[in-house]
Every structure is written in C-alpha cells, then in structure tokens.
Amino acid sequence: MAKKVVVGMSGGVDSSVAAYLLKEQGYEVIGVTMQIWQDDAQENPDGCCGISAVDDARRVADALGIRYYVMNFKKEFRENVIDYFIREYKNGRTPNPCIACNRYVKWESLLQRSLEIGADYIATGHYARIVQLPNGRYAIKNSVTAAKDQTYALYNLTQDQLTRTLMPVGEFSKDEIREIAKKAGLPVAAKPDSQEICFVPDNNYAGFIERETGEKEKKGNFVDLDGNVLGEHQGISHYTIGQRKGLGISLGKRTFVTEIRTGTNEVVLGDNEDLFGKKVYANNINFMGIEDISDEIRGVAKIRYNHSGDTCRIKRIGEDEIEITFDKPQRAATPGQAAVIYSEDGIVLGGGTIFPLK
Known part of the structure; x- marks a missing residue:
C-alpha cells in the first residue's frame, strides 16, 4: 500500500x-x-497562501489527478506569526x-492535521x-543550489517533524524545477x-502594525x-539595525541605525x-544535527537569510543561550533575526534568536 503524503501547495512552481x-x-x-488570511481585503495576489494561490494550486492538482483541499489555519497564523511579528x-x-x-x-499545525487524516508524511517545495x-x-542539509537554498528558515524544526517530512525539490536547481514543470505540463x-x-x-x-493594533x-x-x-524618529518599528535609507534625517554623512x-x-x-x-548571542535554541553543545565547537554561522555565512566558534553560556564568535567581524547582527549554525559540509546543527548581551 502506497505511503500517503500531504503536500503543502502554495500555488507556486516549487510546491507544484x-x-x-x-x-x-x-x-x-x-x-x-493553508488558508491564513485574516480577511479577503488583506489578500496578496502574489502571496503564497492567498486566494489566487488556491486557484493555481487547484489547477495543478487537477492536472496531476490528485485530491486537493483548503485547510483553515487563520487562528494558528494569527497567534504564531502576525502577533509575534x-x-x-x-x-x-x-x-x-x-x-x-x-x-x-x-x-506543527499542518503535520498534526495531516496525521489526523491518515497521512504518513508532509512535504513542501523548499530548497x-x-x-x-x-x-x-535528522537534520536539514543545504540544497544542491546555493542560489535558492532555504535551510536558514528551517533550522527550528523538531526531530519528530523532520522524520515525517519530505523535501524532494532540494535535489534540483531552480532552472531544473521549471523545466520539470514545463515537461509535466503544470x-x-x-x-x-x-x-x-x-x-x-x-x-x-510600520503601517501594517499601526493598522493591526489601531495604535499610533x-x-x-x-x-x-x-x-x-x-x-x-517616527517610532521604533520603522527602523532596523544597519538601516541607512528612509531615516528622515540628514547629518551630512552616511549614517546607519546601530541600536534600538x-x-x-x-x-x-x-x-x-x-x-x-565578532560576537553574536542567541537564545531560544533549537538543536538539530547535534543534541547539545558541551564543549566549544567550530562551525559556520549565518546571521540573516541572505548572509553567506562565516566560520566561527560556538559555546553554551547559559541554560538556553549560546555565544558565537566569528573569525572575522560581521556586519549588523540584528536582534530578532536567527543565528543558524552549520557544519562545514552544510548540515544544520541548530540555531537560535539573536539578542543583545549588555
């Protein structure tokens, strides 16, 4: 009997x-x-889970001859993403x-619902x-294409989640994925x-936050x-570490946000x-490729999605805190962003949320 897998379909080419x-x-x-929009007025025509995404995903499902459903995750998205943001x-x-x-x-939410309907796995179109x-x-490993690699945003998955997940797109480049889609008539x-x-x-x-909270x-x-x-300044949510443009102030020289x-x-x-x-601190740690850090280890860390990563030493400094010491100074380590640790061969060892240590 064939194993059953629920594929999270965003209407894009990768998940298709x-x-x-x-x-x-x-x-x-x-x-x-996954239906995540709080109301139709918010719907982003180019977004991953909006109304147009449903139309595109349904057309793909029809082309493939597979069952297709829309599941409501508005509450989970509101609590875990929008409110957190x-x-x-x-x-x-x-x-x-x-x-x-x-x-x-x-x-967490899609996997639980998928298991409830008898699925063995969930799958996504992540690189x-x-x-x-x-x-x-179990661990996430870099995709074969560095240009589209999405491991940074996946460091927080648990061992149980990983054992029940398939990621077939990671073996291909974006051009190869588009060619597969073309040949398959998607x-x-x-x-x-x-x-x-x-x-x-x-x-x-900042405008989104004001509209959502009703607070100026x-x-x-x-x-x-x-x-x-x-x-x-216009309010701290208008700014991020390293920002230069849109400050609304002229000091006669290039000026950057260095702290909030x-x-x-x-x-x-x-x-x-x-x-x-050189030093970056992170908490809310999730270990993936390793169970824990007892002694200082070496690795490669990324401090933002588009950061290429750099070599470093990592050690535990508290019950839920690590210190990352880069070999070379890094620019604009930003509180709230993730610091993700890799082995030299691209295995995600773990990561956490950057915080300032005063």
Whole structure:
C-alpha cells in the first residue's frame, strides 16, 4: 500500500513540482493549501497562501489527478506569526516571520492535521534536503543550489517533524524545477517567485502594525553613540539595525541605525564601522544535527537569510543561550533575526534568536 503524503501547495512552481515528483515516486499525494488570511481585503495576489494561490494550486492538482483541499489555519497564523511579528517590532527587534510560520504553522499545525487524516508524511517545495546523520539525528542539509537554498528558515524544526517530512525539490536547481514543470505540463511552470512577506505586500511594516493594533506609534529621539540628541524618529518599528535609507534625517554623512533602545524609545545612529563585531548571542535554541553543545565547537554561522555565512566558534553560556564568535567581524547582527549554525559540509546543527548581551 502506497505511503500517503500531504503536500503543502502554495500555488507556486516549487510546491507544484514537489507534488509531481512524489506522485512519480509512487506516493499517494494529497494537495493542501493553508488558508491564513485574516480577511479577503488583506489578500496578496502574489502571496503564497492567498486566494489566487488556491486557484493555481487547484489547477495543478487537477492536472496531476490528485485530491486537493483548503485547510483553515487563520487562528494558528494569527497567534504564531502576525502577533509575534507585531510584538517583536514593538520591542525593537526585527523578526523573521517565515521561520515562525515554518515551525508553528506549516509544520506543527499542518503535520498534526495531516496525521489526523491518515497521512504518513508532509512535504513542501523548499530548497533543502533532509538527512539522517551517523549519530541517529535528522537534520536539514543545504540544497544542491546555493542560489535558492532555504535551510536558514528551517533550522527550528523538531526531530519528530523532520522524520515525517519530505523535501524532494532540494535535489534540483531552480532552472531544473521549471523545466520539470514545463515537461509535466503544470500550469504554473513560468509563474514568478513571491518576494515580500506574504501578509505585508507593500513592505510597509510600520503601517501594517499601526493598522493591526489601531495604535499610533510614539515618536522619539535619534541619538548618537554618546546619547546626544540628533533629531526625531517616527517610532521604533520603522527602523532596523544597519538601516541607512528612509531615516528622515540628514547629518551630512552616511549614517546607519546601530541600536534600538526600547527603554528610552531612542534610535541610535552611527557610522558603518560601528555595525561590525565578532560576537553574536542567541537564545531560544533549537538543536538539530547535534543534541547539545558541551564543549566549544567550530562551525559556520549565518546571521540573516541572505548572509553567506562565516566560520566561527560556538559555546553554551547559559541554560538556553549560546555565544558565537566569528573569525572575522560581521556586519549588523540584528536582534530578532536567527543565528543558524552549520557544519562545514552544510548540515544544520541548530540555531537560535539573536539578542543583545549588555
């Protein structure tokens, strides 16, 4: 009897090809799109789970001859992604909502519902691979294509989730995936990739937060590293570490956000060189390829999605805290973003959320 797999279908080419590949491999494939929009007015026409995504995913399912459903995850998405996103920005941090969505919606909630309908696995169109290591643990490994690698956003998955997950797209490049879709006659073969955070299609994060909370953000002071007032900012959720454009202040030189102080509602401005440092601290740790860190280890760490990663030493400094010391200074380690640790051969060892150690 064929193993049953639920494929999270976003209406894009990657998840569509994932469904096709798994069907070709002999699985009983069921397509599911997660309904996450809180109301139709929010729907992003280019987003991964909006109304147009449902239409595209349904057409793909019809072409493949597989069952297809839309499952309502509005509550889970609101609590674990939108509320988290707003809370982090209001606390002066810069969140990565895709990581939260992956762990708590695409995996935790979708996996549970899939098991309830008799599925053996869930699958996605992520550019990543799942491997079982000699130590018995399961881990995410870099995809074959560095250009589309999505392992950074998957570091927070649990061992149980990984044992029940398939990621067939990780063995291919994007061009190969589009070619497979074309040859298979899938109607989304040429569909462009979505870029923005799906629930903020205009990229105006501060405006989204004001609309969602109904609260006008409190203005405060721009200050320099010594605390001297330089001007007025529009509210801390408008800013992130390393930002230069859109500050609304001219100091006669290139100026960057170097710190956000929620206690005093201040945004600190400085020079580019003020953004560099070797040490990064992370908490809310999830170990993946290793069970724990007892002694200091070496690895490669990424501190943002598009960071190429750099060599470092990692050690535990608390019950749920690690210290990462890079061999070379890194620019703009940002509280709220993830620090993800890899082995030299691209295995995700674990990661956590960056926080400032004062």
